[in-house]
Structure formats: structure tokens, C-alpha cells
Amino acid sequence: MASNPPQALRVxxxxxxxxxxxxxxxxxxxxxxxxAGDAPAAGQTGYWLEVRDAxxxxxxxxxxxxxxxxxxxxxxxxxxxxxxRMSNPVREGRFTAIVPDTPDAEVVELYGPADxxxxxxxxxxxxxxxxxxxxxxxxx
Amino acid sequence: MSAADGTIAGRQKIVDHGPDAxxxxxxxxxxxxxxxxxxxxxxxxxxxxxxxxxxxxxxxxWCALNVHRIDVTSTDSGADDPVTCGDxxxxxxxxxxxxxxxxxxxxxxxxxxxxxxxTSARNVAQxxxxxxxxxxxxxxxxxxxGSGGAVxxxxxxxxxxxxxxxxxxxxxFGLADEYPYYVGCASGEPxxxxxxxxxxxxxxxxxxxxxxxxxxxxxxxxxxxxxPTTANANCAQCDPQxxxxxxxxxxxxEGARYMHCGVYRPAYDCRMRTLGMPFCGACRRAIRxxxxxxLPAAWQGLWWKSPAGSESxxxxxxxxxxxxxxxxxxxxxxxxxxxxxxMTAALAGGGNTFSGALYATHGPAFxxxxxxxxxxxxxxxxxxxxxxxxxxxxxxxxxxxxxxxxKAITRQVxxxxxxxxxxxxxxxSLATNYQDLWWRSPAGSESxxxxxxxxxxxxxxxxxxxxxxxxxxxxxSATAQKSAPKxxxxxxxxxxxxxxxxxPWSPAGVTITQxxxxxxxxxxxxxxxxxxxxxxxxxxKPITRQVxRPPGTVCA
Numbered sequence: 120m121a122s123n124p125p126q127a128l129r130v131x132x133x134x135x136x137x138x139x140x141x142x143x144x145x146x147x148x149x150x151x152x153x154x155a156g157d158a159p160a161a162g163q164t165g166y167w168l169e170v171r172d173a174x175x176x177x178x179x180x181x182x183x184x185x186x187x188x189x190x191x192x193x194x195x196x197x198x199x200x201x202x203x204r205m206s207n208p209v210r211e212g213r214f215t216a217i218v219p220d221t222p223d224a225e226v227v228e229l230y231g232p233a234d235x236x237x238x239x240x241x242x243x244x245x246x247x248x249x250x251x252x253x254x255x256x257x258x259x
Numbered sequence: 260m261s262a263a264d265g266t267i268a269g270r271q272k273i274v275d276h277g278p279d280a281x282x283x284x285x286x287x288x289x290x291x292x293x294x295x296x297x298x299x300x301x302x303x304x305x306x307x308x309x310x311x312x313x314x315x316x317x318x319x320x321w322c323a324l325n326v327h328r329i330d331v332t333s334t335d336s337g338a339d340d341p342v343t344c345g346d347x348x349x350x351x352x353x354x355x356x357x358x359x360x361x362x363x364x365x366x367x368x369x370x371x372x373x374x375x376x377x378t379s380a381r382n383v384a385q386x387x388x389x390x391x392x393x394x395x396x397x398x399x400x401x402x403x404x405g406s407g408g409a410v411x412x413x414x415x416x417x418x419x420x421x422x423x424x425x426x427x428x429x430x431x432f433g434l435a436d437e438y439p440y441y442v443g444c445a446s447g448e449p450x451x452x453x454x455x456x457x458x459x460x461x462x463x464x465x466x467x468x469x470x471x472x473x474x475x476x477x478x479x480x481x482x483x484x485x486x487p488t489t490a491n492a493n494c495a496q497c498d499p500q501x502x503x504x505x506x507x508x509x510x511x512x513e514g515a516r517y518m519h520c521g522v523y524r525p526a527y528d529c530r531m532r533t534l535g536m537p538f539c540g541a542c543r544r545a546i547r548x549x550x551x552x553x554l555p556a557a558w559q560g561l562w563w564k565s566p567a568g569s570e571s572x573x574x575x576x577x578x579x580x581x582x583x584x585x586x587x588x589x590x591x592x593x594x595x596x597x598x599x600x601x602m603t604a605a606l607a608g609g610g611n612t613f614s615g616a617l618y619a620t621h622g623p624a625f626x627x628x629x630x631x632x633x634x635x636x637x638x639x640x641x642x643x644x645x646x647x648x649x650x651x652x653x654x655x656x657x658x659x660x661x662x663x664x665x666k667a668i669t670r671q672v673x674x675x676x677x678x679x680x681x682x683x684x685x686x687x688s689l690a691t692n693y694q695d696l697w698w699r700s701p702a703g704s705e706s707x708x709x710x711x712x713x714x715x716x717x718x719x720x721x722x723x724x725x726x727x728x729x730x731x732x733x734x735x736s737a738t739a740q741k742s743a744p745k746x747x748x749x750x751x752x753x754x755x756x757x758x759x760x761x762x763p764w765s766p767a768g769v770t771i772t773q774x775x776x777x778x779x780x781x782x783x784x785x786x787x788x789x790x791x792x793x794x795x796x797x798x799x800k801p802i803t804r805q806v807x808r809p810p811g812t813v814c815a
Contacts, residue, residue, distance in 0.1 A: 124280035129385070148280040149390035152432070152549035153682030153810075155462035156474050165435075165460035176686060182433030182460045188408055190441070193369045194422050194534060196403035202425070202534060204441045204517070205368060213378060214409055217392065223689075239456030 124148040126220040128253050130227060132246065134187050135211040137235055139245045142213065143259035151219045154180050159230065162241045166231040168216055170250075172223045179219050186214040189235045213259075224250045262379065265333040265358030268297065270387050274308060274326035279390040282325040283553040285311075286384040286391045290359040290375055291399035294332040303397050303415050304328045310420045314530075316543040319582070319606065323553035327388045333357035337400045338414075344370045361398045365406065373404030373412055380410045393431045395423050421534040428531050432549050434542055435461035437524040437532035439514035444497035452494045454521035462545040463531060464515045465523050473511070475525050475541035477808065480508045487511040487523060494520035502527035509540035547581060551681040557812050558584065558647050559679040560694060561713035561720060564764075565652060565669035572756045572769035574671060575655060576711030576722055577645070578696035580808035581681050582606040584613045584645060585696060587711055587724050588655075589734045590759040595768075597754050599724040599734045600659070602643050603807075614644040617659060620732055622707045625725040626796045630699070635707030651676075662760045673738075674715030677814035684813040687804055690784030693719065694814040700786065700803035709805060710789065712779075714814065717741035721777060723751075723791075735793070737777045745781040751791060784813070 127149045133142040158177040159167055166186055170179040190204045218227055229246040232238050276282050287307060292300040308326055311317050317324070333355070339362035340350040348370040350363060358379075365374035375396050384394035395411045398404075405413035405422030407429055413422040428434040442448045458466050465474050470486050473479070488510030491498035498514045508526065515524035515532075524532065526539030538546065557579040564570035573590040584604040592598035604615035622635035640659050645668075647653035656665040670676065677692050684690055694714040699705035708725040719739040727733040736754065739747035756769040775792040782788070790799040804811055 124278070147389050149284070149392070150281060150552050152283070152392070153552050154685065155433075155545035155548040157809075158685060159460050160458075162457040163460050164456045164458070167433075167460045172689075176689070178689070179685065182462070184429035184433055184435065184461070191365075191372060192407055192426075192436075193372050194403075194405055194419075194425075195371070196416065196418060201440070201443045202436070202438055202532075203443055204436075208366065215381065239454065241457050242460070 125150050127151050127217050128220045128227070128250070129215055129217050129258070130248070130253060131213055131215045131259050132186070132229065133211075133213050133259075137233065139187070139229060139231075141246060141248045141253070141256075144248075144253040144256040145258040146220060146254060147217075149217070151179070151217050152181065154182070159242075164232065164239055164242055166229070166242070168218055169228045169230065170218050170224050171226050171228070173225045178221065178224060181216070181218070183214075183216060186216070187231070187235045188212060189238070220250065220254065226250060227253060261360060261376075262358055264335070264356035264360075265331055267383060267387070268294065268330040268332050270330065271328045272325060273304065273328045274321075274324055276322050276325055279325055279388065281553065283323050283550055284325045284327060284388055284390045284392050286327045286329060286388050286394045288329045288359070288380050288384060288394060288396045289331050289399065290361045290380075290396055291333050291335065291337045291355055291357045292331070293334070293336055296336060296399065297330055297332070300330065300397070300399065301328070303399070307395070307397065307420055307423060310424065314424055315537055316547050320547060320550045320554065323550045327391075329383060329387050331358050331383070333399075338362055338373065338398050338402075340364070340400075340402065341367075344368070346370060359396060361396070361400075361412065363400075363402060363404050371404040372406055373398060373400075373402075373414055374406045375410070375412050377408055377410040377412070384410075393427060395427070418535065421530070425530055425534055428538070428542065428546075432542075432546050433461055434531050434545060435459060435464040435516050437463065437515045437529050439497050439517065439519050441517055451517055452519050454516065454518035459516060459522065461516075463525055463529075463539070463541050465511075466521065468511060468523070475509065475544060478509050478525075478540040478544050480504070480510060480540070484510060487513055489513055489527075491520045507537075507540065544581075548682050551581060554680070556650055557679040557681050558645070558653075559812050559814060560676075561671045561711070562653070562655075562668045563671045565667040567669055567671070568766075570666075570764045571766040572754065573759065573764075574722075575645075575668065576696070576713070578711070578805070578807075578812070579679070579681065580806065580812050583808055584615075585805075585807060586643070586645065587696075587709075587722065588617070588643075589722050589724065589736070591756045593758045593760075595755045595758065596731075597734050597756075598759070599732050600640065601637075601724070604643065604645060607644065611647045611653075612644060615642065617641045617643045617657060620707065621730045622726040624728045624730065625708065625733065625793065626728075626798060630705040630708070632703070632706040659759065664760060664762075671713070671720075672715065673720065674718050676715060679812050679814035681808070681812045682810055684784075685810050687785035687806070687811055687813065688783040690813040690815075692814040693779075693781060693784070693787070695812065696805045697787070697789075697802045698805045700801040702803055702805065705800075710802060719747045719779065721779070723777075735774065739777060739779060746778065748776065748778040751775040751777045751793060
């Protein structure tokens with residue numbers, strides 16, 4: 120194994136209603152999954168993370184599926200019956216996400232709908248965190 | 260019920276493909292298993308591993324994964340099963356003292372909604388395996404149930420493992436749901452008619468019907484079948500029409516992401532739509548791309564006969580992106596003239612074997628102005644199979660014009676070897692190692708010729724496959740040394756040698772003749788000026804990486 124294993128940041132986010140903030144971070148020797156498509160563009164919907172360099176270029180991005188858990192899935196034992204969803208009354212919680220920690224990484228941004236109850240609205244930056252600060256943080 | 264109701268009894272790496280820092284780590288935890296039931300837990304954990312291995316594409320990507328089993332004991336067996344539940348169902352009333360406090364009827368909603376203390380489960384997973392990517396909890400109950408979120412939770416009931424596979428699709432790979440409703444097609448629920456939002460960020464749903472820009476265009480089953488594949492005639496309901504194609508067909512089907520119309524899914528059905536179905540081709544692609552960095556390094560680079568130097572004078576350039584290899588074999592024809600063949604080789608089995616047809620190609624002369632790609636004519640001359648036995652060794656088996664041979668190959672090393680991985684760099688302009696397959700910029704403008712660059716330290720070995728003045732295939736090579744930042748130059752050589760099929764193949768028969776010079780000046784990791792002089796003819800062409808599986812492969 121290389122003497123300098125790849126580094127990532129496991130960032131813990133906390134949310135309450137539509138408010139999201141960084142609760143903590145830890146540096147871990149691990150790789151991160153590669154994204155399957157182009158970097159998201161303005162007007163897109165859903166949640167995702169971006170890592171940018173000092174020039175603002177997107178170095179990494181990754182979709183997140185309903186990290187604020189606005190709904191939960193319910194499954195049926197008869198497998199060809201439909202999966203269903205129901206609204207989740209719990210409006211607070213935490214989630215973690217892993218991003219690459221490379222020397223050029225400058226900022227991590229979480230994008231998503233301003234109102235979690237309106238997921239089809241264009242996403243916007245919800246949280247922005249400097250990588251240098253994340254490196255100094257501890258997990259919550 | 261809490262961590263006071265059990266212990267962390269141990270940890271076992273039950274699928275081991277290497278250091279955790281280099282692999283995708285799945286962590287299995289159990290809840291509701293007493294100490295005396297650890298053997299059952301081990302069996303249940305193995306059942307999940309077996310199911311995962313059987314679920315394409317994970318079997319092909321197995322080498323990318325480590326699976327860790329955390330042995331967690333609980334005071335009691337099973338999970339809480341309240342007597343009453345919001346859906347009117349009746350439970351046993353069991354109250355089980357378990358480490359992660361699993362319970363059916365979570366939130367007093369629906370009995371099958373089985374949840375646990377996911378924060379605790381995640382914390383235990385990460386403390387035991389710092390490089391945890393995804394954690395799942397198996398709950399020791401024969402009742403059917405499960406849930407998603409940060410930690411996929413499922414019972415030991417038959418079929419419940421499918422819940423974990425679906426939820427991993429969300430948590431691990433960012434896949435969207437492909438069912439076109441919330442409660443169900445027959446529910447009459449309002450607000451699910453037409454999607455009017457922007458393009459979803461998930462890789463398996465889209466508003467876009469343009470095949471040239473479609474997210475999963477590389478895995479479409481047909482290049483010519485009309486899109487969309489199906490359209491919903493009545494947006495007030497789910498589309499009831501049957502699949503007009505075979506089950507694994509990848510196209511563009513209307514109805515996904517909880518909406519009847521206005522948003523599309525790749526296949527008629529998929530695990531992200533219905534439990535028990537396989538992942539569709541687009542989801543498999545997204546999973547494959549996500550896990551590519553965790554695979555042992557890509558086979559990209561310059562290869563020659565093993566033992567090293569034993570047949571110096573011919574070689575193979577391998578460009579490896581996702582599960583496809585484009586190989587250029589530079590060798591010699593029956594007359595000893597430099598001859599190159601090319602092959603687009605698909606993954607043929609496991610993770611290490613690639614097969615495809617071999618082509619000899621004719622085209623416009625290297626110095627033709629303009630170079631017209633329409634005049635490039637490939638001719639199939641046989642087939643080839645590359646089988647890699649480890650990071651630096653393999654075999655090249657081929658049949659060319661009826662002649663069948665197999666040769667052991669190894670990486671050609673002339674400096675510090677980079678490690679190449681697919682999907683590691685979204686923006687190729689940021690790459691600092693230039694090892695790759697390059698062609699004229701803009702991409703495709705002069706399809707038919709290219710440059711293979713092997714980059715080790717401050718040296719590039721460049722193989723230019725192009726065409727002679729008579730249109731026959733011609734390759735030239737150069738060892739280009741760094742002369743300034745991002746600039747490499749060297750003499751350009753034409754080579755003759757023994758026919759590809761000569762046995763034995765003697766390097767003593769190789770003759771190299773300088774025909775000119777080459778300079779490569781890189782503006783960034785994905786853009787360069789290729790300047791050459793060949794037999795007195797000087798030209799400069801802009802080049803860029805040839806990406807046949809976005810985002811391409813980079814080496815470092």
C-alpha cells in the first residue's frame with residue numbers, strides 16, 4: 120500500500136427543518152466514489168455535494184439521495200407489490216458525506232432545495248465550508 | 260434499549276480485497292442477536308454477501324469491495340413489535356433489549372417500517388472500520404421489514420435483503436427512485452401528474468430526451484430506436500402499457516421519481532423501481548463508475564512481451580476506461596513494414612479479460628490537408644483477447660489473418676510507473692500525467708489517427724498511429740524528454756521488423772530510422788500542441804484526450 124494513502128473528509132451535517140449546518144468533520148484515509156455524470160448545472164434539482172478549487176472549478180461532485188429524510192420508503196414482502204413512500208414527520212437529524220481531501224480542494228458546498236418540502240425547485244447552495252476549516256474540525 | 264443492552268464482540272473482514280484505504284468498505288452490523296446466536300448472525304451476514312455478489316454489477320466489481328462484519332450481541336433476540344400500529348396491524352407486543360433498539364412500526368405508521376438507532380449503528384461502524392463507506396444492519400427477526408436512510412436496515416425474512424440492495428442504490432450510489440408515485444398507482448393520490456422541475460441530479464432519471472446528451476447514452480440498447488421509448492398517454496395516472504422491448508432494454512421510459520409524466524427512467528423495470536428486479540443498465544453503469552476508483556488500477560499504459568525486452572520492437576498501448584479497452588498494437592506486417600492494428604475490447608468475464616475484433620485501417624496520409632475522417636476505412640482482420648493476471652502482467656491472445664498466437668505481456672517500464680484509475684478526475688484539464696490516448700481537437704474532427712502517450716517521470720514514449728502517403732497504416736514513435744515545463748521533445752522514428760507472426764520473434768531484426776522530430780507542448784492536462792516534422796513536412800495539430808467512457812481515465 121502506498122505510504123501516502125488517499126485522504127477524504129467525512130463531514131457530518133445536522134439539519135433542523137430547512138436549516139443545514141456542518142457539525143463536524145474528520146480526515147480518513149479512504150477513497151471516494153466517482154460521480155457518474157457531469158457536474159451539476161444551475162437549475163438542477165436534488166441534493167449534491169461539490170468540492171471546488173481556489174479558482175472555483177468543480178473538482179468533485181456527488182449526488183445525495185434525500186439526506187434530510189423528508190420521506191421514508193415502505194416495502195412489501197410480496198416483491199412485485201409497489202414500494203411506497205410516506206412523509207417523515209421527523210424534521211431534524213444528521214447525515215454524513217465523504218468528499219476527497221486533495222491539496223487543491225478549497226471549499227465544500229452542499230446543494231439542495233431551499234424548502235425540503237419542495238424538492239422539484241432548483242437547488243441552491245445550502246452550506247459552504249472551507250476545506251481548511253474542515254480539516255481542523257473533529258467529528259461531533 | 261441501547262448500547263447498554265449488548266456488546267461489541269468482535270470484528271471480521273469477511274471479504275478482503277486489500278487495504279481499506281483503497282477499497283469500498285461495506286460494514287455489516289447485527290441487532291437482536293444474543294451471544295448464543297452469533298453463528299446465525301454469521302450465516303445471515305454471509306447471505307447478504309452472497310446476495311450482493313449475485314446482484315449485477317457487483318460480481319464484476321467484487322475486487323473493489325471489502326466487507327466487514329461487526330459482531331454485536333444484544334441482550335434479547337429480535338426487535339420491538341408493538342401490539343398495535345397505525346396501519347391497523349397487530350403485533351406480538353415483544354419488547355426486545357437490543358443494542359441498536361430496532362423496532363417495527365417505527366413512528367407508529369406501518370408495521371413493516373423497521374428502523375434502528377442509525378446514528379449509533381453508523382458510529383459503531385466508523386469506530387470499528389474508519390474507512391466505512393456504507394453500513395447496513397441485519398435485524399434478527401423473521402418478520403418482514405426494513406428501511407433506508409443513513410443505514411439500511413432489514414430483517415431476516417425471505418426477500419428482505421432486497422431492501423438493503425435498493426437502499427444501497429440510494430445511499431451509496433445516489434440513485435433515484437424510479438417508481439412514478441408515492442403511495443401507489445391505484446391510490447388516486449394527487450400531485451404526481453407532471454414533473455415540472457429542472458433536470459434531476461441523480462444519474463438514473465432525467466427530463467432530457469436528447470439521445471446525444473442523455474445521461475445514460477453510452478448504455479442505450481439502440482442507437483436508432485426512437486426516444487422516448489414509451490410515453491404516458493394519460494398523465495393523471497401511471498402508464499399501464501407493457502414493455503415493448505425485452506426486460507433488459509435500456510431506453511427512455513416516461514414515469515419516474517414519483518411522477519407520472521415529464522421525467523424518465525432508463526428501463527421498464529429496475530431494482531430502483533421494484534424490489535427483486537435486477538439493476539437496470541443505467542444503474543449498473545452508475546454503480547460501476549462509482550466503484551471504479553476502488554478497483555485495482557486500470558490496465559492503461561504501454562505493454563510489451565514478457566520477459567521485458569525479449570521482443571523489443573513491438574508493443575501494445577492500452578487505453579482503459581470503465582469496462583472498455585481501446586488497444587493499439589504496433590507491430591509489423593508480413594513484409595516487415597510497420598503495421599498497427601486496433602481493437603475495442605469489452606470486458607468479457609470477471610474483471611480481467613477483454614475481447615474484441617482486431618482491425619487494420621487505411622486512411623488519408625498523415626500530412627493530408629484537410630484530413631478527412633470519412634476516408635478512414637477499418638477492415639476486420641481477426642480478434643484479440645487481453646487477460647491481465649496482475650497489475651503488471653497478462654497475456655495477449657490473437658488471431659490475425661488466420662494465424663493464432665498467444666504472448667505473455669508485461670508493462671514496459673522506463674521510469675516511475677504511474678497508477679491509472681478510471682473516473683478519478685472529472686476535469687481532465689487538471690491532470691498532470693499525460694498517459695492516455697489522444698486525438699485531434701476538437702474531439703472527433705480527425706477520427707482515424709491518434710497518439711498513445713506513456714508518461715513515466717519526465718519521459719514520454721509516444722506512438723503515433725497514422726497513415727503513410729499511400730494510405731496504408733503507419734506508426735512512428737518517439738522518446739520525448741521534458742525540455743521545459745509541460746513541454747517534451749525528441750526524435751521521431753520509423754521502424755521495421757519481423758512480421759508479427761514470426762516465431763521466434765527476434766529483436767535483432769528491428770531497424771529504426773529517424774524520419775524527423777516531435778514536440779508536445781501541453782497547455783493543460785487535456786490540451787496540447789502536437790508539432791512534428793516528418794521527412795521534411797512540418798505540421799502542428801491541437802490534440803485532446805480521447806474519452807470513450809466519460810469522464811475518462813487519468814494516471815498519477
